[in-house]
Amino acid sequence: RLELNRFINFYNTVKPHKSLNNATPYEILSHYFELT
Numbered sequence: 001r002l003e004l005n006r007f008i009n010f011y012n013t014v015k016p017h018k019s020l021n022n023a024t025p026y027e028i029l030s031h032y033f034e035l036t
Contacts, residue, residue, distance in 0.1 A: 016022040 011025075013024055013026040016024060020028055
């Protein structure tokens with residue numbers, strides 16, 4: 001379970017996603033909340 005949590009954290013906060021223009025999901029979400 002700990003390894004799964006580590007992977008999810010890495011996937012959402014460290015790993016860039018091509019579909020998000022090489023941003024992380026966390027960066028996209030942070031930017032969204034800065035605008036509101």
